[in-house]
Amino acid sequence: MIFPALRTSKTSLFSIAEDLPHYDQITAGYIEMGLSLQQSYGTSCAIEYLQGKGVPNKITERVLVRSNQHR
16 A cells, blocks of 8 residues: 555655654653653663664663763
8 A cells, every 4th residue: 555645746745744743852752751761760671661762772871871960
């Protein structure tokens, strides 16, 4: 099955993409939740969550190791 959006012109695809939440905003939400999980349940729980959400390991490590500086 071809999705209806894929049948549209290239210009239309760009306008559809602009309506989606920005990747960095989504990742920021995951990081906030990861930091909350770290505080409540420990670092290993936060790592598992962030890895499950596809947050790059470099970002996960930097954020969780320096979590005291973020809050």
